[in-house]
Amino acid sequence: MYAATTIGGGLGTGLLSFYLGIGVAALLRTMFGYDAWDRDFNATIGYIFGLVGWLMGVGMWGTWGREWFGLKIKDPHANSRKELGWQRYFMFNVDHKVIGIQYLATFLVVFMTAGLMAMIIRLELMGSGQDFISNKTYNTVLGMHGIMMVAVAVAAVVGGLGNYAVPLMIGADDMAFPRMNALSYWLVPPVAVTLLLSPFLGGLETGWTAYPPLSVLTDSAQTFWNVAIITFGLSSILGGLNFVVTVMFMRAPGMTWGRLPMFVWSMFVTAWLALLYTQGFAVALIMVTLDRIAGMGFFDAERGGDPLLYQHVFWFYSHPAVYIMILPGFGIALEVIGHFSRKPLFAYRYAVGAFLGILGLSGVVWAHHMFTAGIPNYLHGPFLVATELISIPTGLIFLSALGTIWMGKLWLRTPMLFALAVIFNFACGGVTGIFLADVPTDIHLQDTYFVVAHFHYTIVGGEIFGLFAGIYYWFPKMTGKMYNEKLAKLHFWWMFIGFNLTFFIMHWPGIEGMNRRIADYPESLQTANLIVSLSAFLLGSSFIVFIYNFINSWVRGPAAEANPWGARTLEWQTSSPPPVENFLTPPVIAGHPYDYGVPGAAPHVTFFPPAVGSPAGGGGGGQ
């Protein structure tokens, strides 16, 4: 009933408002003597109306509007979790644990869908020649695979695992702004639906980067795509703001910055990146939209515009975005490696410094995506230097990971296997990055499959392996059930081997002369592509094991203990799954989260009620 009201209400008001918006646009156009119907113009106005209607329908009106205008409100907390049952995942719920699972489930579906598109791409590229899909379909599938995977990489870990684990790990009862948190999530479904509908709205032609003038001139679903991605950016910004405030002000007494778990650090830094830079992408796409529907000419050289302006603004965001993707991967890897090595995390303070160093440098390297774009020659040197500087903080992450496993007692459960794979994969992705940061080598490699292989190594190998480490690590906490270890290990090895075969070999056609985003290639590249395609199918099929294990264990897995990993951090010191308020008694932090086996080390968490006069927020304590 609750679920039906939410989804039905949202869809109903959303669709009504969408058509209302189209009507209003048509009316205005007629009034001023234009044709009543212009797909891009009417659709944009309709989308804005529809989005507001959808948000009102799913719960914003019920939680904010009614209260503001003094109308009778239904308190969402009046219904107990037991009464709501599974339906709490389908409503405007403000519990961070529910929102985390909503994010995670949504983005796993998006991930699998975009993964199927990768399979279509590899099927087309298996042989030289136009095999079974047209160029138009190929471009659409390619664009959708790209943007959906970017969305997964940006939001699956932060929105899913971050939302679930961060408040628990810092001893808060929820995020700082629970209702804004729910809003961040409910902005996502219209984005997913619009993207999935794009083949029926005219297809996509520009890939996920949407470079003008093509994105201005193209007759495709570009405008729908723009407004959807701007919406997604809004969700990201609100989420980032929420994490920044939560981590700064909601920490339990004694949780000093020097005792913050690595995963929380990574979320904090990631949130800053999302908050500071996402506007770049939104502004770039707003300008493209205005060029399309209002003829502004920002990117039209003949009217004094500059096509390269877009690339600068776009990469202001989209380069920091790769750290929005990879830092959570590093965070989970170090977190898991710390606990499963049963040994203090090596060089903790250097690793935190590395996160902050990456935060600082990420904003000044964007033009390395434009080395062959015809930027003035004098710009190449500075961006080469800035880009290669990032290797130094990244090296500290490796120092911390390798120093931690050295002389440890490695407990090789599935989360640990995935975490170690993050380090392995990123070592490869990091080394290949040097060839792209170095301008002379980049000239040949830019826009080839070498780049494709490189960013899949960093993003999939780094973050998506981290995502799965996190899913297996927190699965018992989130579901209260234990996953099947044998199937999980099977999934790991299957995915690890499939992934490395696919993307390691993929460097080769790139160097040999195969450019990106093409449906066909010269015959000499046939063998390499056949091997890559077959490996990609191996990689793709590994997720069948995961889906089965995930669903089957959630439904009928054995009950999990509160702390199956014997970990020191806070989220494991409460029941699995945790109560709505997270902790029955307020936690107090007394020691470092990773001090395994250190003689005389204080436990990370105690549950004594805070002594009178101790600071209420996170600020207290030495360090």
Added chain:
Amino acid sequence: MSKHLIPAALLWVVLTAIGEATFLLDWLPVVGSPEAEEWDLIFNVLLAMGIPVFTFVVAALVYAFTNFKTSNDGVETGATFKGTGMFPKVWLVATSALVAVAMVIGLVSLSNLQADKSGYGWGEDQAPLVIETTAQRFSWTFSYKDKNVELLSAKDSELLLPIDTEVKFELNSIDVIHSLWIPAFRMKIDAIPGRTTFLTVEPHKLGSFETDENFRVQCAELCGLNHTIMSMHIRVVEQAEFDAWLASKQAKVSR
């Protein structure tokens, strides 16, 4: 501790030797110009530096994976050092030094590529042969400057270049962003509406698409529907053959 360090270091050396052995294979694409030769050199230097970095991580992971694992369900704890001593500082200095070397290699080779400090392109600013290139969806127009010869890319047409002569491509686009890439010369620059970009190469090997498929012009920036097919074959010929071909083309035009 050294009882672990020595075998792990040995593993690193073995893995590095295997990695560096790939230099025995000649697997890079055809070298059609001094620019490509230079590219192969820098690529190989960076690869030779990158392999030991990668194998260092792999050796540490593999060694720890096989030697430090426990079947004791996480009850046992490991060593208790925290990395607060000298080691991270040494690491920081070592990695910074490596990065500095990579930067110097990059900057030195970059400075060789940029004869024109404020222009938009690679190589010499002046060349004996200039080809004005116009990109449009989904074809190229190559106009030999002052020669009165213009070629439109088509399935069976070829772009002829004389051997051992510097050729400067001056690029413009009349619609969207394209990119001119010639894999045999390892050179690429985008074509942008409203801005002229250039690249200069000096082919030093005879060849054509039939002998090696990297003798081609390929659009390397997604330009829409038929981006895939936006390419044209290249043939590098002797100067005499080039002159004869040019004359025959000019004759056709004047007739």
